[in-house]
Amino acid sequence: MTDAPLIDPFARPITYLRVSVTDRCDFRCTYCMAEHMQFLPKKELLSLEELDRLCSAFVGLGVQKLRITGGEPLVRRDIMTFFQRMSRHLDSGALRELTLTTNGSQLARFAPDLAALGMKRVNVSLDTLVPEKFAEITRWGRLDQVLEGIAAAKRAGLRVKINAVALKGFNEDELFSLIDWCGGEGHDLTFIEVMPMGDMGEELRLDQYWPLSELRARLAERFTLTETDETTGGPARYFRLEETGQRIGFITPLTHNFCESCNRVRVTCTGELFMCLGQEDNADLRAPLRAHPSDDSALIAAIRGAISRKPKGHDFDYSRQGVAGQMSRHMSHTGG
Numbered sequence: 474m475t476d477a478p479l480i481d482p483f484a485r486p487i488t489y490l491r492v493s494v495t496d497r498c499d500f501r502c503t504y505c506m507a508e509h510m511q512f513l514p515k516k517e518l519l520s521l522e523e524l525d526r527l528c529s530a531f532v533g534l535g536v537q538k539l540r541i542t543g544g545e546p547l548v549r550r551d552i553m554t555f556f557q558r559m560s561r562h563l564d565s566g567a568l569r570e571l572t573l574t575t576n577g578s579q580l581a582r583f584a585p586d587l588a589a590l591g592m593k594r595v596n597v598s599l600d601t602l603v604p605e606k607f608a609e610i611t612r613w614g615r616l617d618q619v620l621e622g623i624a625a626a627k628r629a630g631l632r633v634k635i636n637a638v639a640l641k642g643f644n645e646d647e648l649f650s651l652i653d654w655c656g657g658e659g660h661d662l663t664f665i666e667v668m669p670m671g672d673m674g675e676e677l678r679l680d681q682y683w684p685l686s687e688l689r690a691r692l693a694e695r696f697t698l699t700e701t702d703e704t705t706g707g708p709a710r711y712f713r714l715e716e717t718g719q720r721i722g723f724i725t726p727l728t729h730n731f732c733e734s735c736n737r738v739r740v741t742c743t744g745e746l747f748m749c750l751g752q753e754d755n756a757d758l759r760a761p762l763r764a765h766p767s768d769d770s771a772l773i774a775a776i777r778g779a780i781s782r783k784p785k786g787h788d789f790d791y792s793r794q795g796v797a798g799q800m801s802r803h804m805s806h807t808g809g
């Protein structure tokens with residue numbers, strides 16, 4: 474680290490950076506994107522060189538965990554060049570973890586190279602194991618391609634964590650089959666509460682919302698759940714199923730707020746720094762990056778200024794009447 478670390482106004486050290494490298498995706502998950510998304514012109518996106526400067530500046534400020542996301546990060550052209558560049562921070566010991574959240578569609582192609590440059594684990598989003606339902610929820614995706622990608626990641630020695638968004642009336646009936654499949658394959662599994670990101674119609678959101686407190690109660694009918702204090706540095710709380718020893722994570726922004734231990738910020742593919750996933754305030758990092766191509770002091774000042782405004786938490790709320798705290802931007806823009 475070259476500089477004083479980033480500490481926010483609530484004394485939370487910021488050590489986890491999530492960066493969206495593209496708004497594009499080869500899927501159109503119904504809770505994430507509209508079917509006919511308008512994508513940004515290329516010049517709006519940070520170039521791979523700009524992404525390198527930006528991530529390296531954060532590493533210099535004490536970020537130890539870097540998660541690349543999107544859109545679908547593995548559909549960005551030449552993205553492996555960027556990962557290769559970032560691996561120097563693993564080699565130097567400055568970064569503890571370089572990782573990725575992906576829909577898995579391109580993993581068969583990239584998993585060996587990702588493992589070779591020092592990546593240890595990947596998070597793959599998978600909400601159902603039924604091919605027809607997979608095609609329905611992702612609109613454009615094919616389950617067998619993703620399963621092959623996951624298998625390739627495992628073969629390459631990458632640990633896999635499956636992220637499943639809990640969707641009422643959609644994957645409620647697959648709770649145990651997802652758990653059994655992950656248990657059999659040796660994958661970790663985390664359930665996520667659906668968040669009101671992007672304008673998809675309030676009615677759809679309310680229909681989709683399946684509180685993880687209900688999911689847990691359902692789980693408890695078959696398993697004894699013990700809460701653990703394990704953490705992966707992310708927002709999930711982990712429980713152990715006593716009968717199988719399996720670990721299940723819950724990301725519950727709605728039913729159990731985890732903001733008090735927040736350690737992260739995220740940068741969009743256009744270089745906006747969002748200090749909170751659930752708030753609108755942001756700082757433009759692209760302007761200082763482009764205005765000073767060989768001097769990062771303005772960039773670092775902009776980062777520090779933004780962290781000094783990091784809010785305490787989000788305002789998401791699903792009341793019975795409607796959805797509050799809704800964000801106008803899509804999850805694919807912020808990267809989740």
Ligand SMILES: Nc1nc2c(ncn2[C@@H]2O[C@H](COP(=O)(O)OP(=O)(O)OP(=O)(O)O)[C@@H](O)[C@H]2O)c(=O)[nH]1
Nearest residue numbers: 574596634636665705706707708709724726750809
């Ligand atoms: N509200 C909120 N949700 C988050 C936050 N970070 C992650 N999530 C949600 O959790 C989902 C899964 O996150 P991942 O990309 O797997 O990252 P992670 O949970 O930090 O991953 P681990 O390193 O495995 O703990 C995201 O897509 C978001 O939906 C956060 O800071 N706030």
Ligand SMILES: C[S@@+](CC[C@H](N)C(=O)[O-])C[C@H]1O[C@@H](n2cnc3c(N)ncnc32)[C@H](O)[C@@H]1O
Nearest residue numbers: 505543544545574575576598636667668804809
């Ligand atoms: C936006 S995607 C980007 C990375 C990659 N394309 C993927 O799907 O893993 C990151 C994560 O956000 C989750 N996500 C998208 N929209 C969401 C929403 N409205 N609420 C909760 N999670 C959401 C996805 O399920 C995925 O796990």
Ligand code: SF4
Nearest residue numbers: 498500502505544576
């Ligand atoms: S959740 Fe991921 S895979 Fe699905 S549309 Fe959003 S960015 Fe694409």
Ligand code: SF4
Nearest residue numbers: 732735749750786787
């Ligand atoms: S909602 Fe905001 S404050 Fe809460 S954990 Fe996520 S980023 Fe941090």
